[in-house]
Amino acid sequence: MAVVTRETRTTRSPVEIGLGKTIYAFLSSIPTWVLWILVILWSIPTLGLFVNSFRFRDAQATSGWWTFFNDPNGLTLDNYTDVLATQVGGGVGNALLNSLAIAVPATIIPIAVAAFAAYAFAWMDFRGREWLFIGTVALLAVPVQTSLLPLLQLFSGGGHLTIPIIDKTITFFPDLDLSGTVTAVWLTHTGFALPFAIFLLHNYISGLPQDVFESAQIDGANHFTFFWRLVIPLSVPVLAAFAIFQFLWTYNDYLIALTLIGGNGANWPVTIRIASLAGEFGTREHLLAAGAFISTVLPLVVFFALQRYFVRGILAGSVKG
Amino acid sequence: MDRVIATLVGVGVAVGGSALIFIGANKLFDLAPRGWRWFTTAIGATTGLVAFAILWGNRVIFQREGMPPEWVWLLLAGLVGAVAGYLLGSLRDWWARMIVGAAGGAVLGFLVGLNMRNVILVVPDGNAQREIATPIPSINYGELFLWVGIGLAVGVALWAVRGRTRPLWRGLVLWATVGWLFGAFLTPELNTGLRSNAILASTILGLGIGATIGAWPLADKQTHDRVESGSRKYIFLGPALFFIAASLVIPSIRTVILSFLDGRGEEAVGFANYATIFTDANILDLSTWTDIFTSSLFIGGVVVAGLGLAAAWFVGRARSETFDFGPSNLSLVALGLVLIAFAMFSILRGTIINNLWWVFTVTAFATAAGLAVAVLADRSRSESFAKSIIFMPMAISFVGAGIIWRFMYIARPPVRDQTGVMNALWVWLGQISNDSTDTAIVVTVLTLVVIGLGYISFRGFRSGVDGVAWGSIVTTLPLIWLIYRFLGPGLGGFEIVEATGEIVGQPIQFTSERPFNNFWLMVVLIWIQTGFSMVIFSAAIKGVPAELLEAAKVDGATESQSFWRVTVPQIMPTIGVVVTTLIVTVMKVFDIVRVMTAGNFDTNVIANEFYDKAFTEFNFGVGSSLATVLLLFILPILVYNIRQMQKAAV
Numbered sequence: 005m006a007v008v009t010r011e012t013r014t015t016r017s018p019v020e021i022g023l024g025k026t027i028y029a030f031l032s033s034i035p036t037w038v039l040w041i042l043v044i045l046w047s048i049p050t051l052g053l054f055v056n057s058f059r060f061r062d063a064q065a066t067s068g069w070w071t072f073f074n075d076p077n078g079l080t081l082d083n084y085t086d087v088l089a090t091q092v093g094g095g096v097g098n099a100l101l102n103s104l105a106i107a108v109p110a111t112i113i114p115i116a117v118a119a120f121a122a123y124a125f126a127w128m129d130f131r132g133r134e135w136l137f138i139g140t141v142a143l144l145a146v147p148v149q150t151s152l153l154p155l156l157q158l159f160s161g162g163g164h165l166t167i168p169i170i171d172k173t174i175t176f177f178p179d180l181d182l183s184g185t186v187t188a189v190w191l192t193h194t195g196f197a198l199p200f201a202i203f204l205l206h207n208y209i210s211g212l213p214q215d216v217f218e219s220a221q222i223d224g225a226n227h228f229t230f231f232w233r234l235v236i237p238l239s240v241p242v243l244a245a246f247a248i249f250q251f252l253w254t255y256n257d258y259l260i261a262l263t264l265i266g267g268n269g270a271n272w273p274v275t276i277r278i279a280s281l282a283g284e285f286g287t288r289e290h291l292l293a294a295g296a297f298i299s300t301v302l303p304l305v306v307f308f309a310l311q312r313y314f315v316r317g318i319l320a321g322s323v324k325g
Numbered sequence: 326m327d328r329v330i331a332t333l334v335g336v337g338v339a340v341g342g343s344a345l346i347f348i349g350a351n352k353l354f355d356l357a358p359r360g361w362r363w364f365t366t367a368i369g370a371t372t373g374l375v376a377f378a379i380l381w382g383n384r385v386i387f388q389r390e391g392m393p394p395e396w397v398w399l400l401l402a403g404l405v406g407a408v409a410g411y412l413l414g415s416l417r418d419w420w421a422r423m424i425v426g427a428a429g430g431a432v433l434g435f436l437v438g439l440n441m442r443n444v445i446l447v448v449p450d451g452n453a454q455r456e457i458a459t460p461i462p463s464i465n466y467g468e469l470f471l472w473v474g475i476g477l478a479v480g481v482a483l484w485a486v487r488g489r490t491r492p493l494w495r496g497l498v499l500w501a502t503v504g505w506l507f508g509a510f511l512t513p514e515l516n517t518g519l520r521s522n523a524i525l526a527s528t529i530l531g532l533g534i535g536a537t538i539g540a541w542p543l544a545d546k547q548t549h550d551r552v553e554s555g556s557r558k559y560i561f562l563g564p565a566l567f568f569i570a571a572s573l574v575i576p577s578i579r580t581v582i583l584s585f586l587d588g589r590g591e592e593a594v595g596f597a598n599y600a601t602i603f604t605d606a607n608i609l610d611l612s613t614w615t616d617i618f619t620s621s622l623f624i625g626g627v628v629v630a631g632l633g634l635a636a637a638w639f640v641g642r643a644r645s646e647t648f649d650f651g652p653s654n655l656s657l658v659a660l661g662l663v664l665i666a667f668a669m670f671s672i673l674r675g676t677i678i679n680n681l682w683w684v685f686t687v688t689a690f691a692t693a694a695g696l697a698v699a700v701l702a703d704r705s706r707s708e709s710f711a712k713s714i715i716f717m718p719m720a721i722s723f724v725g726a727g728i729i730w731r732f733m734y735i736a737r738p739p740v741r742d743q744t745g746v747m748n749a750l751w752v753w754l755g756q757i758s759n760d761s762t763d764t765a766i767v768v769t770v771l772t773l774v775v776i777g778l779g780y781i782s783f784r785g786f787r788s789g790v791d792g793v794a795w796g797s798i799v800t801t802l803p804l805i806w807l808i809y810r811f812l813g814p815g816l817g818g819f820e821i822v823e824a825t826g827e828i829v830g831q832p833i834q835f836t837s838e839r840p841f842n843n844f845w846l847m848v849v850l851i852w853i854q855t856g857f858s859m860v861i862f863s864a865a866i867k868g869v870p871a872e873l874l875e876a877a878k879v880d881g882a883t884e885s886q887s888f889w890r891v892t893v894p895q896i897m898p899t900i901g902v903v904v905t906t907l908i909v910t911v912m913k914v915f916d917i918v919r920v921m922t923a924g925n926f927d928t929n930v931i932a933n934e935f936y937d938k939a940f941t942e943f944n945f946g947v948g949s950s951l952a953t954v955l956l957l958f959i960l961p962i963l964v965y966n967i968r969q970m971q972k973a974a975v
Contacts, residue, residue, distance in 0.1 A: 022785070052746060066742060128557065279919070
């Protein structure tokens with residue numbers, strides 16, 4: 005980069021000669037200006053939420069957040085203490101726990117399941133492997149909406165199948181009364197995550213060097229040992245990439261939780277909780293900013309701490325539907 | 326605190342349990358070559374447990390009065406299975422194996438028969454109640470023996486067809502058992518039988534299955550190894566395929582089936598649900614299409630796009646190219662096209678049109694903005710910081726983003742201060758355009774900028790740098806328009822009260838003023854998705870070979886030429902990926918609309934319509950057909966992506 009800059013300075017381009025030094029310098033600085041303007045534009049909404057979350061109720065309602073240094077009473081942490089207290093905020097703290105109870109299993113279990121499957125697709129020989137793999141990955145783009153309704157029925161009443169000719173009903177999934185629980189949500193997330201996870205991990209695992217695998221086979225290691233001792237340690241970067249992607253995805257999900265948990269407020273994750281807080285339009289509106297900010301703290305921390313892996317996951321999996 | 330502990334325990338059980346099952350299954354099959362009898366013991370125990378668990382889940386086994394609860398029988402079945410498994414894994418003698426197999430099966434069958442449910446269950450089914458018959462058969466011996474006879478005949482026939490290579494009796498035992506299953510359980514009337522019938526039917530069934538297993542000779546060393554190595558693919562793939570089938574494949578098929586049934590999912594109605602969707606004026610209303618061509622948006626769009634094309638043509642002519650798209654005239658053409666599209670989408674109405682509007686706008690803006698930021702940041706010293714900020718909304722939930730933008734869009738009554746950034750700016754514009762001093766300052770500044778741009782343009786023309794010259798002229802156009810607004814009709818949100826001549830700030834109801842409230846909702850998703858496309862474009866741009874750009878420079882290409890002639894063709898596949906991914910994401914948009922307007926004020930989209938129909942009105946038929954429509958919209962993109970993926974894999 006530095007070399008290029010020096011070159012342009014020593015050999016002045018015809019454009020620069022034609023326009024004169026000042027105009028050329030001004031025009032060349034425009035991209036930087038535009039970039040900074042975009043950065044400011046992009047951060048204003050979040051900044052506004054952040055500042056508002058520390059302002060008193062009256063201040064929020066009567067003046068813009070950019071006037072916060074004029075607030076007569078200064079800033080406060082009351083919104084945060086109120087919104088975290090169980091009764092007042094409608095249980096945002098509780099909702100955070102529920103979000104974790106969904107996001108943690110919905111992150112770890114698909115990783116394990118998908119790592120095994122990706123390994124099988126990459127390194128095991130069996131008939132129909134290619135078609136099974138294409139079929140699995142093809143499900144990437146199937147929208148969640150397409151399976152939500154039957155899944156809700158499955159979780160609330162179990163799965164039953166009436167065999168046509170002999171007219172007997174078989175239960176293949178018992179009625180475990182899972183509707184309204186976080187278990188139903190993470191089970192569903194696990195299923196939805198798998199095509200993407202298998203795709204992502206398969207790309208990586210199938211790229212591991214062949215000779216490592218062959219030498220292990222000569223040493224008499226079976227698939228499980230090989231997988232456990234070699235493939236998993238070597239795949240840590242891609243596992244991390246998927247984990248962050250999946251964690252943010254499940255933590256931020258609204259539709260699946262809303263459908264499967266429904267009216268059972270005690271099990272609401274934080275997205276539903278703050279959405280319902282936003283729907284109230286009433287006495288607790290001043291808590292909304294604090295609630296929304298709390299709900300985004302964890303993803304933002306994960307994001308800024310592990311951005312490198314997140315970007316890698318996005319780059320590798322940019323076909324996700 | 327209790328919640329914390331309960332959550333931790335729940336998560337621990339879920340994660341630990343799955344890990345144990347996984348590792349346990351692998352360790353179990355590790356046993357096969359080393360300790361065959363222990364392997365068969367474990368398999369026997371698992372078979373007994375799982376079989377009873379399935380029967381329990383199907384309510385075939387049910388706690389009877391005065392009997393121990395189901396789980397006791399479950400454990401007993403596991404024990405019997407373990408003993409039988411151990412013996413079958415060690416005994417070599419044919420008779421001993423047969424006896425152990427038959428006896429083990431018979432005992433398990435007896436346990437089932439003993440515990441078979443003899444009460445009719447009443448379960449809720451929607452608003453009604455449904456009775457579940459008992460599984461106890463009322464055996465008709467004539468039919469039973471007929472079925473067994475058919476089974477025997479099938480066994481003989483298969484043996485003959487397969488060239489008589491396998492022992493005949495093994496097939497006979499197997500097929501007689503299948504015949505028994507049909508005659509004893511699947512065909513007779515259930516619900517009315519006696520306990521003795523239940524015990525007889527299930528004991529003989531168990532005996533047959535057990536004998537079939539016992540008839541296999543004791544496995545040799547080769548078989549042990551084959552079982553070990555052959556099992557892995559099932560263990561490795563099984564859980565994934567199970568989850569995918571249970572949560573994606575089977576439910577999707579069921580949704581398609583439900584879309585052809587009535588609202589309660591009972592009677593077939595053909596395409597009636599689809600007809601309902603496409604004739605509903607709220608979902609699709611094309612009746613106003615003639616208004617498009619007379620709308621100011623459409624005419625403005627044609628003019629602007631024409632201007633841009635003309636500018637590009639003038640510049641291109643100087644370089645003996647048809648068109649030359651620098652940043653400014655390209656923006657003009659793009660703006661014109663966007664205006665024309667907006668004319669179309671804002672005049673045609675309905676949920677489906679809204680969805681298409683979303684797809685067009687968010688995909689176009691997020692792709693363009695992402696590409697622009699990637700290009701701009703690529704030369705910048707603070708690249709990673711700028712990219713982090715633009716990328717950050719990707720980490721925020723759609724719900725959170727909806728709330729964040731609610732604060733941006735909020736409209737307070739005109740008499741009070743505006744607390745949302747957008748309306749505050751809008752009303753502030755209104756104030757300065759009604760204040761003569763402010764207007765004078767603004768107009769002076771704008772005029773100076775226009776004069777400056779004019780000078781740059783003059784220098785550009787004189788030295789033959791047409792791109793810069795035309796770009797500057799084009800940039801003056803919106804500024805001149807601004808000067809006109811400030812001097813003439815005014816700009817921004819204000820209203821003059823006729824009686825008093827007082828000027829009152831007039832905010833915009835961003836989320837409820839139709840039809841452009843749709844656009845303000847789309848801005849939220851653009852804000853989120855620009856980071857996504859920026860990250861991908863940024864990586865792609867860095868992947869463009871430096872020699873190519875260097876060569877273009879040596880050949881005297883301008884910045885815009887090397888961008889359009891070198892960079893863009895190089896990153897074309899990436900553009901395809903970004904556009905398709907965005908289309909799929911935007912097609913399913915739900916959360917933002919749900920949180921910000923709940924689909925009111927003409928902002929409904931398919932996913933929200935689906936949610937309302939399926940889970941608020943409980944109309945499963947129409948809900949499922951909306952989901953199917955969504956799937957059909959996405960299907961072509963799915964096919965395209967798979968093609969691309971296969972190409973990339975090769």
